[in-house]
Amino acid sequence: MLNVRPSPIAGTWYPGSPEALARSVDAQLNAAQADLIPGEIVAVVAPHAGHRYSGQVAATAFRTLKGAERSPVAVISPMHHPYPGQVLTSGHSAYSTPLGEVPIDQECLGRLEIALQSSGRIGIERVTNDSEHSLEIELPFLQRTLSPGFRLLPVMLRDQDRLVSEAVGHALAAALTGSKALLVASSDLSHFYPGPVARSLDHELLARIQAFDPVAVLNAEEEGVGFACGRGAIAAVLWAARDLGADQVRLLGYANSGDVTGDLDSVVGYGAAVIFRASLA
Numbered sequence: 001m002l003n004v005r006p007s008p009i010a011g012t013w014y015p016g017s018p019e020a021l022a023r024s025v026d027a028q029l030n031a032a033q034a035d036l037i038p039g040e041i042v043a044v045v046a047p048h049a050g051h052r053y054s055g056q057v058a059a060t061a062f063r064t065l066k067g068a069e070r071s072p073v074a075v076i077s078p079m080h081h082p083y084p085g086q087v088l089t090s091g092h093s094a095y096s097t098p099l100g101e102v103p104i105d106q107e108c109l110g111r112l113e114i115a116l117q118s119s120g121r122i123g124i125e126r127v128t129n130d131s132e133h134s135l136e137i138e139l140p141f142l143q144r145t146l147s148p149g150f151r152l153l154p155v156m157l158r159d160q161d162r163l164v165s166e167a168v169g170h171a172l173a174a175a176l177t178g179s180k181a182l183l184v185a186s187s188d189l190s191h192f193y194p195g196p197v198a199r200s201l202d203h204e205l206l207a208r209i210q211a212f213d214p215v216a217v218l219n220a221e222e223e224g225v226g227f228a229c230g231r232g233a234i235a236a237v238l239w240a241a242r243d244l245g246a247d248q249v250r251l252l253g254y255a256n257s258g259d260v261t262g263d264l265d266s267v268v269g270y271g272a273a274v275i276f277r278a279s280l281a
Helices: 018-031 051-065 106-120 139-145 162-176 195-210 214-223 231-243 257-261
Strands: 039-046 073-078 087-090 094-097 100-103 124-127 152-157 182-186 191-193 248-256 267-278
Touching: 018 051, 018 139, 039 051, 039 231, 051 139, 051 248, 051 257, 051 267, 073 139, 073 162, 073 231, 094 139, 094 152, 100 139, 106 124, 106 152, 106 162, 152 162, 152 231, 162 214, 162 231, 182 231, 191 195, 195 214, 195 248, 195 267, 214 231, 231 267, 248 257, 257 267
Parallel strands: 039 182, 073 152, 073 182, 087 124
Antiparallel strands: 039 267, 087 152, 094 100, 191 267, 248 267
16 A cells, blocks of 8 residues: 555645546647657756646646656655755655556665765655645646656755755766656746746746756846746756756746736746757757
């Protein structure tokens, strides 16, 4: 029997019934532009607000994975709650959504833990019954796009400074080498700026992602030119993807909450990207 993490956000952040959730996610995927990626996808960047707000942007990234057989899937997110520790994972053996259970790849998690400890003496804390939304919110999209049976590697960063983010990135690559892995960086962009200001900040942050520059992503907030609540998650995935052979980033979608609500006085920005190893042909 699996020790399953119950969903604290089903029915609020996304539809709570299997039928309604499948319809909602499929509708957003079908409405997303089907970009042809000229290479092997190593990672995606996707937002993590409620599906009503950011799901259409997220769908532009997840649509590129339709039908892919990938496992493990490492979802890297921030940890918004004040748990102790720099890097956290789930103490459960599976995550639950209305679409079913997603088992955690314990073997891969063990490899990650060893790689982290050997590289930077950074431990991984396990939490149970957490209320963190930013990792779980990506799972229904993965469940509706990837071939069934994938296993999850959940990683949540409480500390998003360079030392931790870079160590996590290189450790992820070490743990995932030799597998059909997929990396997912979960992050929203600017928070609570007027629409025009948000667009300027968000486009700068997205340009730094497109430049494949994890250090620039981490420095954007300090420089006052961009913001991402999961900046460390994005940077870690960029470092990991590069170690795994990725060499290009393509931006796929951008919007903010004002595009959904019509209120542009104070918005949250959402961006999506795909990171891939370009074909030589």
